[in-house]
Amino acid sequence: MAATKKNTSALNEKEGVSQPETLNKEIVKHLKNLKKKPQAVGELISGILSQNQAALSRAITIIESTAQKHQQQAKEIIENCLPHANKSIRIGITGVPGVGKSTFIESFGKLLISEGKKVAVLTVDPSSSISKGSILGDKTRMEDLVKEENAFIRPSASGDTLGGVARKTRETIILCEAAGFDVILIETVGVGQSETAVHSMTDFFLLLKLAGAGDELQGIKRGIMEMADSIIINKADGENLKAAKLAKTEFNRALHLYPAKESGWAPKTLLCSAIKNEGISEIWDVISNYFETVKSNGYFQYKRKEQNKFWLLQTIESRLKSEFYANATVKKELEKQLKALNENKTTPFEAAEKLLSIKNN
């Protein structure tokens, strides 16, 4: 990936302009790349297994493609990567915009690489699309990490639904693992339910926060605290340090209120300054400690199996629903029944029977 890196920012496109005056050069290159004569699938697979990043990148593009002809290829690639996958540790990272996720990932990623790890950085962003400039946006944000040979940074797949984006990310994880990446960092941008999706595809979930002026816990999305295996208070430096220490105490107290985790792990709050590279190795120590704990008590393996089952059932159920509601007769009747419900002329159960009888006819 380093070869394709330019100093031009991918973010220079004007938002809301459907026909921009100048096309971003990076995007043009990316689009041209998509049109290139495809490499043989076998070549791509052996490329991935021999840790060739260009092959990995091209294979991910095939997985992300919605074109019919790519779907059979994607299937073949995944099938061949599967026996070599599942050997990494997968870390989810979330936090509101401005909390310093990119800077943190950069510092954290460089530390891991200095310890001999190979680090892949993926993003789940259901709101991403070319026009919003995020296709190459993430790469240019992590200017140092992108230069590392043992780093692979891939922005979010685009897609209409979180489910679609999440599926592509999960498949990308398999490919990255087959390509020898042993730490997968998955960033969520905090849109919609993306945290839940990322939580259900990672082993460890990290919540990044800033110290504010008291009331630290206000404004945290429902359920996020419960998912966190660790809370990191970033920008804990200079004048911020005192507030950060207070925030740490408050978060620790709040974490204490939740029921014990199934993993047997007690979530920890830590301070860091990603930009000054302070506190990063302590975070890695805690995470390493987590993996020792859950690998020895069997929770690691258990959770991965449960996650697979979750995604299997989730995929089935969301397809059953989407197929049902896509039916034109159902759509029309649903509208009618919702109106009747609002006027108290039917019950939810009676209305459901009516709708289900359409399917069964």
Add this chain to the structure above:
Amino acid sequence: MAATKKNTSALNEKEGVSQPETLNKEIVKHLKNLKKKPQAVGELISGILSQNQAALSRAITIIESTAQKHQQQAKEIIENCLPHANKSIRIGITGVPGVGKSTFIESFGKLLISEGKKVAVLTVDPSSSISKGSILGDKTRMEDLVKEENAFIRPSASGDTLGGVARKTRETIILCEAAGFDVILIETVGVGQSETAVHSMTDFFLLLKLAGAGDELQGIKRGIMEMADSIIINKADGENLKAAKLAKTEFNRALHLYPAKESGWAPKTLLCSAIKNEGISEIWDVISNYFETVKSNGYFQYKRKEQNKFWLLQTIESRLKSEFYANATVKKELEKQLKALNENKTTPFEAAEKLLSIKNN
């Protein structure tokens, strides 16, 4: 109901004895009642609308019945009650066993009746069945309330699934409202997801707690605190009073940590001693205040519409799933695919495709 009340406890059956030596007389009466020649549906409906509790009781039995012949009757009864329903306030009450739910409901119910209200008490208990003795158990627990002419106490419908039990309770609410009950209290026994079910069929959700030895918040089920519109610390009397006051402070602080509610209502913690009848009218003041707030800001009407929609979609989706997984070929293939998943020979998405292709063939 008062007419059928006896001093014999319905709880005297021996647990785990499949052929008890003596049948509980209350249960015998109940079972005989089920076999009685059915009253004409029209008669039952006019009975309900003229606030006859015997007719109401008999109609609920029809709704709870799984017999085919009762289902058409149930439909007719509900349809005729619907135009007269929806005029009550619905209050959900939860708390662990031993917290004093029955005593609280008795004190609270009697206060409401003294203010001219008609009070129906329902229970959602997916674990209930005749052999567990809960068919008449609740009635005998509320010895004073059951004597009141303006009280109607109906234990949980029995059923295999929470969905089934919840459906019957929701339909029972409609009948009670048509029979002129203007306050519906719905107790959950805290089994499985019954709190969520009760929360989604009530306007106000009340969590009963006891003061303990510090660490009050430990052991509260995930999500319950977020659902509560008020937390009541019961048994706040005598030597317990000091601990109860401390618990109140801690709960208030914890409630403050949650994001603001859509209703615009800030949940409140209150003390009471149900057995000594202390603090009950203060609780009713708070609840009355809630209803004033949400009726004037439109949230009351909005929430009821959303709840109807929720139950409609919920019913459809659970039926789609249960029909899919009931298919014998699907069952067999699911087992096979789960095994392949555990051995990393497939992905959740690939496995889902295989299973969905069965349905579409």
